[in-house]
Amino acid sequence: MKAETIKALQDARTERRAVTLATRLSDAAEALVYLDKAEGALSGDAAIVSAARRAMDIGRSETVDIGGAKIFLNVYVPPARLIIVGAVHIAQSLAPMATMLDFDVTVVDPRGAWATANRFPGVKVIQDWADEAFQAMGLDASTAVVTLTHDPKLDDPALEAALKSDVFYVGALGSKRTHAKRKDRLSEAGITDEQFSRIHGPVGLNIGAKSPAEIAVSILGQIVEVRARRLEALSAPKVAAA
Amino acid sequence: MSDALDVLDQVGKWKASGKGVAIATVITTWGSSPRPIGSQLGVDDTGAMVGSVSGGCIEGAVVQEALAAIKDGKPRMLDFGVTDEQAWDVGLACGGKVQVFVEKVN
Numbered sequence: 016m017k018a019e020t021i022k023a024l025q026d027a028r029t030e031r032r033a034v035t036l037a038t039r040l041s042d043a044a045e046a047l048v049y050l051d052k053a054e055g056a057l058s059g060d061a062a063i064v065s066a067a068r069r070a071m072d073i074g075r076s077e078t079v080d081i082g083g084a085k086i087f088l089n090v091y092v093p094p095a096r097l098i099i100v101g102a103v104h105i106a107q108s109l110a111p112m113a114t115m116l117d118f119d120v121t122v123v124d125p126r127g128a129w130a131t132a133n134r135f136p137g138v139k140v141i142q143d144w145a146d147e148a149f150q151a152m153g154l155d156a157s158t159a160v161v162t163l164t165h166d167p168k169l170d171d172p173a174l175e176a177a178l179k180s181d182v183f184y185v186g187a188l189g190s191k192r193t194h195a196k197r198k199d200r201l202s203e204a205g206i207t208d209e210q211f212s213r214i215h216g217p218v219g220l221n222i223g224a225k226s227p228a229e230i231a232v233s234i235l236g237q238i239v240e241v242r243a244r245r246l247e248a249l250s251a252p253k254v255a256a257a
Numbered sequence: 258m259s260d261a262l263d264v265l266d267q268v269g270k271w272k273a274s275g276k277g278v279a280i281a282t283v284i285t286t287w288g289s290s291p292r293p294i295g296s297q298l299g300v301d302d303t304g305a306m307v308g309s310v311s312g313g314c315i316e317g318a319v320v321q322e323a324l325a326a327i328k329d330g331k332p333r334m335l336d337f338g339v340t341d342e343q344a345w346d347v348g349l350a351c352g353g354k355v356q357v358f359v360e361k362v363n
Binding site: 016017018021022024025028038040041042043075076077078087089090091 | 262265268269272280282284285293294295334356358360361362363
C-alpha cells in the first residue's frame with residue numbers, strides 16, 4: 016500500500032465519500048475507485064473498476080478473480096451517522112451507546128442550556144435549529160435521524176427535512192396520539208402519507224422500555240435492524256445477478 | 258469510528274515519522290472467523306502493532322511476516338487453517354480459516 020493511498024482513504028472518510036481500494040495480490044498494485052472516478056496503477060482496468068463499484072454498492076469487501084489475477088476489493092464506506100435532535104435526557108444515554116456501535120453521533124438542539132459539550136462528552140454538539148444544521152451537514156443514505164424533543168417547534172422541521180432526504184432511518188419519540196397529531200401537522204406542511212410512513216413512531220422496538228437507557232436500547236435495536244435489513248436487500252439481488 | 262481507518266491513521270503516523278511499516282489485511286475467511294474480511298493489522302519496524310486480524314492467535318506469526326515484508330518489500334499471502342481442537346486453543350472459532358495479505362507501505 017502506498018502512503019498516498021492511506022492519505023486518500025483518510026480524506027474520503029473526512030468527506031464522507033465511499034471508496035474501494037482494489038489491490039492485485041500478486042504485486043500489491045492498486046486502484047482507488049470512487050463513484051465518479053478511479054485513480055492508481057490499476058484504474059485503467061474497466062473490469063476491476065466495475066467490480067470495485069459493485070462491492071461498494073453492497074458494502075462488502077471480497078477477493079475476486081479478474082482475468083486470472085486475484086484482486087482484493089476493500090470497501091471503505093463512511094461510518095453510519097446518527098443525528099439526535101433534542102439534547103434531552105434520553106439523548107444522554109443514546110449518544111454514548113450509539114458511539115459504542117460505531118455511529119458517528121451528532122446532537123442538535125437550538126437551546127443553549129441543553130446543547131452543551133459537558134452534557135455530551137465525546138460527541139459533536141451543534142447548537143442550532145435542526146433544519147439549519149442538516150443543511151450544513153448534508154443528510155445522506157448512511158445517516159439516521161431521531162427526534163426526541165417532544166416539541167413540535169423543534170421536531171417538525173427536523174422530520175420534514177429528514178423525510179425529504181434519503182436518510183436510512185427516521186424515528187420520532189412520542190405516543191401514538193402524539194404521532195397522529197404529528198401526521199396532521201406534517202401533512203399541512205406538504206409531507207405525503209408515503210413520506211410520513213417512513214417515520215418510526217412511536218420510536219424504537221417494543222421491548223417495554225421505560226428508563227432513558229432502556230429507550231435508547233430500543234431505538235438503537237431498531238436502527239441496527241433497519242440498517243441490516245437494508246443491506247440484505249441491497250446485496251441479495253445483485254449477488255444473484257453476478 | 259471506523260476500525261480499519263483507525264489502523265490506517267496510526268500506520269500513516271508511523272510512516273510519516275520515517276519508520277518502516279507493513280499492513281496485514283484479512284482477505285478471505287471460511288467458516289466462522291473472529292474478524293471480518295477487511296480487518297487490518299499495522300506493524301512497524303520495531304514490531305509494534307495496531308489493530309487485529311484475529312482474536313490474537315495468529316498475530317505473532319503475522320508480525321514476523323510483516324517484518325520480513327518491511328525488509329524485502331515483497332507482498333505475502335498467509336494461510337491459517339485450524340482444526341476444531343486447535344481452533345479452541347488459538348482462539349479461532351470452530352474450524353475457522355483466514356487468509357491474510359501482508360504488504361509493505363511504500
